[in-house]
Amino acid sequence: MTEEFIFSPAQVGRAGEDVALQIEAAILNGKFQPGERLPSERDLQRQFHTGRGVIREAMGALKQKGLIEIKKGAKGGAVVKNVEMHLVSESLALFLKQRRVEAQYLIEVRESMDRTITNLAIARATAEEKAGLVEGAKKLVRLLQAQEPDMVAVFELDRELNLLLARMTRNPVFEWIMRAMQSGLASHDHSLYDDPAYRERTGVNWLQTARGIARGEPLQALSFIGYHYVMLRDCLAKARMGDQTTADDIPRYPLEIGPAATQGVPDNGDVAASGGK
Amino acid sequence: MTEEFIFSPAQVGRAGEDVALQIEAAILNGKFQPGERLPSERDLQRQFHTGRGVIREAMGALKQKGLIEIKKGAKGGAVVKNVEMHLVSESLALFLKQRRVEAQYLIEVRESMDRTITNLAIARATAEEKAGLVEGAKKLVRLLQAQEPDMVAVFELDRELNLLLARMTRNPVFEWIMRAMQSGLASHDHSLYDDPAYRERTGVNWLQTARGIARGEPLQALSFIGYHYVMLRDCLAKARMGDQTTADDIPRYPLEIGPAATQGVPDNGDVAASGGK
DNA sequence: CTCGATTGAATGGTAGTACCATTACCGAGC
DNA sequence: GCTCGGTAATGGTACTACCATTCAATCGAG
Numbered sequence: 001m002t003e004e005f006i007f008s009p010a011q012v013g014r015a016g017e018d019v020a021l022q023i024e025a026a027i028l029n030g031k032f033q034p035g036e037r038l039p040s041e042r043d044l045q046r047q048f049h050t051g052r053g054v055i056r057e058a059m060g061a062l063k064q065k066g067l068i069e070i071k072k073g074a075k076g077g078a079v080v081k082n083v084e085m086h087l088v089s090e091s092l093a094l095f096l097k098q099r100r101v102e103a104q105y106l107i108e109v110r111e112s113m114d115r116t117i118t119n120l121a122i123a124r125a126t127a128e129e130k131a132g133l134v135e136g137a138k139k140l141v142r143l144l145q146a147q148e149p150d151m152v153a154v155f156e157l158d159r160e161l162n163l164l165l166a167r168m169t170r171n172p173v174f175e176w177i178m179r180a181m182q183s184g185l186a187s188h189d190h191s192l193y194d195d196p197a198y199r200e201r202t203g204v205n206w207l208q209t210a211r212g213i214a215r216g217e218p219l220q221a222l223s224f225i226g227y228h229y230v231m232l233r234d235c236l237a238k239a240r241m242g243d244q245t246t247a248d249d250i251p252r253y254p255l256e257i258g259p260a261a262t263q264g265v266p267d268n269g270d271v272a273a274s275g276g277k
Numbered sequence: 278m279t280e281e282f283i284f285s286p287a288q289v290g291r292a293g294e295d296v297a298l299q300i301e302a303a304i305l306n307g308k309f310q311p312g313e314r315l316p317s318e319r320d321l322q323r324q325f326h327t328g329r330g331v332i333r334e335a336m337g338a339l340k341q342k343g344l345i346e347i348k349k350g351a352k353g354g355a356v357v358k359n360v361e362m363h364l365v366s367e368s369l370a371l372f373l374k375q376r377r378v379e380a381q382y383l384i385e386v387r388e389s390m391d392r393t394i395t396n397l398a399i400a401r402a403t404a405e406e407k408a409g410l411v412e413g414a415k416k417l418v419r420l421l422q423a424q425e426p427d428m429v430a431v432f433e434l435d436r437e438l439n440l441l442l443a444r445m446t447r448n449p450v451f452e453w454i455m456r457a458m459q460s461g462l463a464s465h466d467h468s469l470y471d472d473p474a475y476r477e478r479t480g481v482n483w484l485q486t487a488r489g490i491a492r493g494e495p496l497q498a499l500s501f502i503g504y505h506y507v508m509l510r511d512c513l514a515k516a517r518m519g520d521q522t523t524a525d526d527i528p529r530y531p532l533e534i535g536p537a538a539t540q541g542v543p544d545n546g547d548v549a550a551s552g553g554k
Numbered sequence: 555c556t557c558g559a560t561t562g563a564a565t566g567g568t569a570g571t572a573c574c575a576t577t578a579c580c581g582a583g584c
Numbered sequence: 585g586c587t588c589g590g591t592a593a594t595g596g597t598a599c600t601a602c603c604a605t606t607c608a609a610t611c612g613a614g
Contacts, residue, residue: 073577350606
């Protein structure tokens with residue numbers, strides 16, 4: 001009745017890392033499939049011929065990396081998991097947060113990414129997706145027209161629209177990048193919605209962009225995206241300068257929205273972008 | 278003589294996480310500056326009113342995140358560190374590795390990133406940087422002309438050229454993204470250099486790209502970048518199909534290199550892209 | 555006085571035990 | 585058949601003891 005030992009005893013000095021590396025290698029080599037359960041901590045303790053603290057340290061590291069999930073209780077233990085983008089985003093966000101990267105740099109990356117994604121989305125998305133994007137943008141505009149917009153809903157819808165756009169590229173990597181940016185880089189976007197001077201124009205501009213995409217007009221869509229980032233940079237500069245400049249340096253694009261398709265909005269509830277009061 | 282307790286006792290149930298979060302927050306809020314030393318584990322044990330194992334678990338988590346570095350011995354302990362891009366890249370690489378993302382998707386992202394970076398580099402880099410890029414590309418071509426090229430040197434130079442290009446955008450975020458891509462996504466690039474059918478043309482194309490950038494001709498540079506990715510996709514397809522297609526579907530751009538500036542290469546050491554034997 | 559070796563203290567690393575909290579499972583009793 | 589409670593397995597915490605490493609102060613030889 002010899003137990004099957006698939007691990008070797010750990011070296012002294014940094015036993016925890018050693019154990020973690022061996023288990024990680026076993027997982028990545030497919031010796032443990034996602035969903036499968038690792039031996040219990042006490043079993044591993046015997047296999048590695050070490051203390052339980054070392055095993056726990058290793059498990060903690062793997063948990064941090066998102067490779068395993070640990071459940072308590074009988075039939076609990078460490079279960080191999082798929083690494084989630086979530087964790088990568090957090091790692092990136094931590095990096096950016098500690099470096100205190102200037103907004104200007106992040107915005108530039110974000111804009112270039114948006115442009116790339118937009119081009120691909122125009123080329124590859126289905127008509128249904130494009131129509132959905134326009135409908136979402138219309139909903140966003142309506143939300144922003146309220147006296148006191150529900151900002152939580154606005155941020156959530158903005159987030160969803162961006163993810164939808166990324167998904168329309170038919171390349172999952174862009175969707176992941178977009179998720180990462182929203183976790184770590186997108187805090188600046190909120191300032192556009194928070195400032196009443198930009199709020200409505202931002203929504204209308206989203207709609208313009210969506211319509212450009214739906215029409216299959218890359219240049220139009222990219223123009224509107226450019227306008228979005230002009231506004232964003234201006235808005236941040238204004239916040240930094242302490243309201244020395246007004247938002248009215250920026251020209252406005254007039255626009256009519258037309259009736260909504262999904263929500264119970266009256267047919268005559270058209271929207272003019274001549275915001276103000 | 279009351280000690281100064283800046284932390285609160287940990288809650289039961291997930292004491293380790295609680296401690297880790299408190300310390301992490303203290304670091305990110307600037308209560309501990311990079312380079313500064315945290316209290317010893319035994320001190321923290323007293324402050325948090327918990328066992329040393331919990332503290333060690335928390336320290337392990339922070340170490341995993343790259344927020345602290347732990348040294349042994351007297352005057353050792355946990356020192357606050359700057360988070361390194363390195364760790365973010367590893368996190369991303371782990372994610373991609375486990376997901377087995379198809380090369381096609383990664384290449385697409387890589388190409389779009391290259392195009393963005395190239396445009397910015399043309400607009401912002403100094404003449405010296407552009408000249409340096411051209412010189413580096415020349416060196417790459419010369420390396421690739423050898424009978425048995427030093428692949429280690431080739432990969433390293435290719436990596437450096439990409440990083441230089443990213444740095445020329447004057448936006449550190451692009452440099453970080455490039456580093457991340459090289460850690461996790463760039464394994465495919467090597468196949469272009471490994472295959473003799475593409476090796477030399479890849480180098481020459483790098484030089485063409487660099488010259489386009491140096492001349493301030495975005496369209497030219499982007500054309501060559503496009504050619505690079507056409508070759509890469511073709512090369513990978515060829516490897517996948519088992520050599521059914523030949524590399525000669527791809528047209529070649531003839532080119533003369535001219536004398537080298539830095540290395541001791543004879544002046545008549547020009548290079549023609551008519552590779553083949 | 556100077557330089558080297560020795561020793562001690564501080565600190566992280568490991569081992570081991572004991573106990574608690576949570577969970578799944580099973581059987582007795584209603 | 586259903587519910588309730590016991591039981592065992594498992595992770596989470598606490599505590600102790602000891603080892604390994606590092607730095608610095610001290611001691612001693614020259």
